[in-house]
Amino acid sequence: SHELRVKAISQVTDRVPLPPKVPARLEAIWASDVFTLSKMQACLPKDVFKSLQSTVKTGGKLDVSVAGVVAAAMKDWAISKGALYYAHVFYPLTNATAEKHDGFISVQSDGSVISEFTGKVLVQGEPDGSSFPNGGLRATNAARGYTAWDVTSPAYVMETDNGVTLCIPTVFVSWTGEALDKKTPLLRSIAAMNKAATRALKLLGYTEVAPVNSSCGAEQEYFLVDAHFAHNRPDLLLTGRTLFGKPAAKGQQFDDHYFGAIPERVQVFMQDVEEKLYRLGIPAKTRHNEVAPGQFEIAPFFEAANVASDHQQLIMTILKTTAKKHGFMCLLHEKPFAGVNGSGKHVNWSVGNPTQGNLLDPGDTPHKNLQFLLFCGAVIRGVHTYGSLLRAVVATASNDHRLGANEAPPAIISVYLGTQLEEVFEQIAKGEVKDSTHGGMMDLGVDTLPIFAKDPGDRNRTSPFAFTGNRFEFRAVGSGQSVSGPLVAMNTILADSLSWVSDQLEAELAKGTELSAAVFTVLKEVMDKHSAVIFGGDGYSEEWHRMAVEERGLPNLRTTADALPVLKDKAIEDLFEKVGVLTPVELESRFDVYAEQYIQSIEVEAKLVVTMAKTIIYPAAVRYLTDLATSISAISGIGLTLEKDTAEKVAALIQSMMDNVSKLSTAMSQHDFESVEAHMQYCSQTIRPLMDKVREYADALEGEVADDLWPMPTYQEMLFVK
Ligand code: ADP
Numbered sequence: 218s219h220e221l222r223v224k225a226i227s228q229v230t231d232r233v234p235l236p237p238k239v240p241a242r243l244e245a246i247w248a249s250d251v252f253t254l255s256k257m258q259a260c261l262p263k264d265v266f267k268s269l270q271s272t273v274k275t276g277g278k279l280d281v282s283v284a285g286v287v288a289a290a291m292k293d294w295a296i297s298k299g300a301l302y303y304a305h306v307f308y309p310l311t312n313a314t315a316e317k318h319d320g321f322i323s324v325q326s327d328g329s330v331i332s333e334f335t336g337k338v339l340v341q342g343e344p345d346g347s348s349f350p351n352g353g354l355r356a357t358n359a360a361r362g363y364t365a366w367d368v369t370s371p372a373y374v375m376e377t378d379n380g381v382t383l384c385i386p387t388v389f390v391s392w393t394g395e396a397l398d399k400k401t402p403l404l405r406s407i408a409a410m411n412k413a414a415t416r417a418l419k420l421l422g423y424t425e426v427a428p429v430n431s432s433c434g435a436e437q438e439y440f441l442v443d444a445h446f447a448h449n450r451p452d453l454l455l456t457g458r459t460l461f462g463k464p465a466a467k468g469q470q471f472d473d474h475y476f477g478a479i480p481e482r483v484q485v486f487m488q489d490v491e492e493k494l495y496r497l498g499i500p501a502k503t504r505h506n507e508v509a510p511g512q513f514e515i516a517p518f519f520e521a522a523n524v525a526s527d528h529q530q531l532i533m534t535i536l537k538t539t540a541k542k543h544g545f546m547c548l549l550h551e552k553p554f555a556g557v558n559g560s561g562k563h564v565n566w567s568v569g570n571p572t573q574g575n576l577l578d579p580g581d582t583p584h585k586n587l588q589f590l591l592f593c594g595a596v597i598r599g600v601h602t603y604g605s606l607l608r609a610v611v612a613t614a615s616n617d618h619r620l621g622a623n624e625a626p627p628a629i630i631s632v633y634l635g636t637q638l639e640e641v642f643e644q645i646a647k648g649e650v651k652d653s654t655h656g657g658m659m660d661l662g663v664d665t666l667p668i669f670a671k672d673p674g675d676r677n678r679t680s681p682f683a684f685t686g687n688r689f690e691f692r693a694v695g696s697g698q699s700v701s702g703p704l705v706a707m708n709t710i711l712a713d714s715l716s717w718v719s720d721q722l723e724a725e726l727a728k729g730t731e732l733s734a735a736v737f738t739v740l741k742e743v744m745d746k747h748s749a750v751i752f753g754g755d756g757y758s759e760e761w762h763r764m765a766v767e768e769r770g771l772p773n774l775r776t777t778a779d780a781l782p783v784l785k786d787k788a789i790e791d792l793f794e795k796v797g798v799l800t801p802v803e804l805e806s807r808f809d810v811y812a813e814q815y816i817q818s819i820e821v822e823a824k825l826v827v828t829m830a831k832t833i834i835y836p837a838a839v840r841y842l843t844d845l846a847t848s849i850s851a852i853s854g855i856g857l858t859l860e861k862d863t864a865e866k867v868a869a870l871i872q873s874m875m876d877n878v879s880k881l882s883t884a885m886s887q888h889d890f891e892s893v894e895a896h897m898q899y900c901s902q903t904i905r906p907l908m909d910k911v912r913e914y915a916d917a918l919e920g921e922v923a924d925d926l927w928p929m930p931t932y933q934e935m936l937f938v939k
C-alpha cells in the first residue's frame with residue numbers, strides 16, 4: 218500500500234551502513250574454511266596423501282581404501298571449525314545449488330553417541346532427489362540418484378546462522394550413471410577436451426604434454442535494491458524482476474554511476490562478501506559500479522573451470538545471503554528493470570597446461586604462435602559449426618530480455634578477433650603467410666606474424682564471443698545462470714574441433730609435408746570454410762543482423778523458444794555423443810527440463826501480472842478516479858475542464874489495461890499444445906506480448922495517478938534512494 222511505500226522510503230533514508238569490519242589480513246584468512254591439499258598433506262599418512270593427490274591431478278576415482286582415512290581427517294578438521302553437520306553439495310539442472318545435510322552424530326547400541334563420518338559417506342551419498350528436474354531420466358531408470366565426491370573440488374565449511382556445515386562438492390547421477398546435474402558433463406567435457414588437445418599437441422611435436430585443463434574467470438553483474446522496497450514489490454519477490462514500473466526521469470544517461478565512487482553501504486557489503494569468499498579460497502579480485510544505477514560487478518581471478526564453476530555458484534549464494542544481512546536484496550536476474558542495462562556474466566575461458574602454458578596465449582615467440590594459431594583456429598571452426606549450440610546454452614526466459622536488446626550481444630553468435638589477429642587469419646586465408654625462399658614456412662610465415670599486444674585496446678563490447686588477449690570471453694551468458702552449461706559447450710566444441718584439426722594435420726604430415734606448412738594448410742581450410750563467423754564490426758547494427766543471416770548464413774535465434782530446440786538437432790546429438798559428454802538420452806532430458814523451466818517462468822510471471830494489475834494497480838487507479846470525480850463535482854461551478862480531461866484519460870487507461878488483463882487471462886487458459894516446442898512458441902509469441910501490453914497501460918497510469926495514491930515503490934525510489 219501507499220503507507221508501506223512511504224514507510225519504506227523513510228526506513229531506507231534512516232538506514233546506517235553496518236559498521237565496517239577491520240579488513241582481515243588476506244594471508245590470515247585465505248582459504249581458512251577450505252580443506253586444502255596442503256591441510257591434507259599435513260594430517261594424512263604419506264601414502265594416503267599421495268594416492269589422493271594423484272586422483273586430484275588425474276581426476277580419477279578415489280581409491281576406496283584411502284577414503285576412510287581421508288574422511289576421518291576431514292571430519293576432525295570440520296569439527297575443529299565447529300561443524301556438526303556435513304552436506305553433499307550438488308548442482309541440479311536448475312541454476313541453483315542443492316545440498317542435503319546429515320549430522321556426524323551416530324547413535325551406539327548402548328544409547329551413547331559419537332561423531333562419525335566414514336569413507337563411504339564421504340565418497341557417496343544418496344539424497345532423495347526425486348523432486349529435482351530430470352527430464353524423465355530417473356523415471357525410466359531408477360527412483361533415486363546418488364552423489365559422489367568430486368575430489369578435484371575441495372571440501373569446505375560454510376558458516377550460516379544455523380551453524381557450521383562441512384560441504385562436499387559432488388556429482389549427482391542416477392543409479393545407471395546418467396548425469397542428473399551440471400557438474401558431471403563439465404567434468405566429462407574437460408576430459409574430452411584434454412584428450413583432443415593432447416593429441417594435437419603431440420602432433421605439433423611435443424613429447425611431454427601435461428593434462429590440459431580449461432580455465433574460467435566469470436564476471437558477475439548484479440543489482441542491489443533496499444530490502445524495504447523489494448519487500449513491497451511482489452514481482453521482485455517472486456520473479457526477481459519488475460513486471461511493472463515506469464522508468465524514472467533519469468536513467469543511466471549521465472553515466473554518473475558507472476565506475477563512480479561505490480556508495481558506503483555497498484562498499485561495506487562488498488567487503489563482507491569478499492572476506493567470506495577469501496575464507497572459501499575464492500580469489501575475488503575486481504569490484505566496481507556497473508552501467509545502470511544500483512548495478513555492480515564482482516569478478517574473481519580465473520581458476521580451473523571445474524573449481525571456478527563451483528566457486529561461481531558460491532559467489533551467487535554469498536551475494537544473496539550477505540545482501541540480506543546488509544538490508545539489500547541482491548538481484549541476479551538478467552533484466553530486473555526496464556529502461557536501464559541488464560546484467561550478464563562474461564565467461565572468460567581458455568585452455569592450457571603446465572608444460573605448454575596457456576594455449577590461447579599468442580605469446581611472443583613464433584614457435585608458440587603456431588600452437589596458438591592452431592588452437593585459435595579450432596575455436597573459430599567450433600563456434601561457426603556449433604554457434605547455435607552456444608546460443609542454446611544461454612537460452613532462458615530471463616536472458617531473452619537482454620540478448621539482442623542493444624545492451625548485450627545480439628543473439629547471433631559471431632567471433633571477434635581484434636584487428637591484428639583478424640589480419641593474420643586473413644593472410645592465412647589468402648595463403649600469403651608463406652614463402653619458401655627463406656627456408657620454409659616456419660621461418661618466414663611465422664616471422665611476419667606480429668607480436669600480439671596482450672590487452673588490445675580495440676575491445677568490441679558488442680560481440681558475443683570475443684578474443685581478449687589470451688582467452689575468449691563469452692558475453693551472452695546470463696547473470697543468474699550457472700557457468701557450467703556454457704563451459705561444457707565451449708569445451709565440447711573445442712574437443713570436436715581439435716579432433717578434426719588433428720585428423721587433417723595427421724593426413725598432411727603423412728604426405729611428408731613439413732610441420733608449419735601442414736599447420737597453415739589446415740588453418741587455410743578452417744578459414745575457407747568458417748571465416749563467415751568472424752566479425753569485428755558493430756554487433757548491434759541492423760546492417761549486421763541482415764548481413765549475418767542473409768550473406769553469411771549465421772542463425773539468428775532470437776528467443777529461447779527458437780534456441781532451445783537446437784538441443785534436439787541431430788548434429789548436436791552426434792556432437793555430444795561422439796565427444797562423450799552427454800548421451801542422447803541425457804541431452805534430451807536437458808531439453809525437456811529447460812523447456813519446462815522456460816514455460817513455467819513465463820506462466821508464473823503472467824499469473825503475477827494479472828494479479829498485480831487487478832489487485833494493486835487497478836484499485837489505486839480507481840481511487841484516483843474517484844478523487845477526480847469528487848473534485849470535478851466540487852468545482853463544477855468554476856467551469857474548468859482540466860480535471861474532466863484527466864479523469865477521461867485515466868478511465869481510458871484503466872479500461873485498456875483491464876481489457877488486456879482479460880485477454881491475458883484467456884490466453885493463459887489454453888493448455889492444449891501439440892508439442893513442447895509449440896507451447897514455448899505460444900509463451901513467446903502470445904503470452905509475453907500480452908504481458909507487455911498490460912504493463913504499457915499500467916506504466917502509463919503510474920504517470921497519471923497522484924503519487925500519494927501509488928501503491929508500489931517506484932523505479933526512482935528503488936534505483937536512486939540510497
Ligand atoms: P574486463 O571487464 O575488462 O573484461 P575483468 O578484469 O573484469 O576484465 O575480468 C577478466 C576476467 O578474465 C577475470 O576473471 C580474469 O581472471 C579472467 N581471465 C584472465 N585470463 C584468463 C584465462 N587465461 N582464462 C580464463 N580467464 C581468464
Ligand code: MG
Pocket residue numbers: 436563690
Ligand atoms: Mg569482460
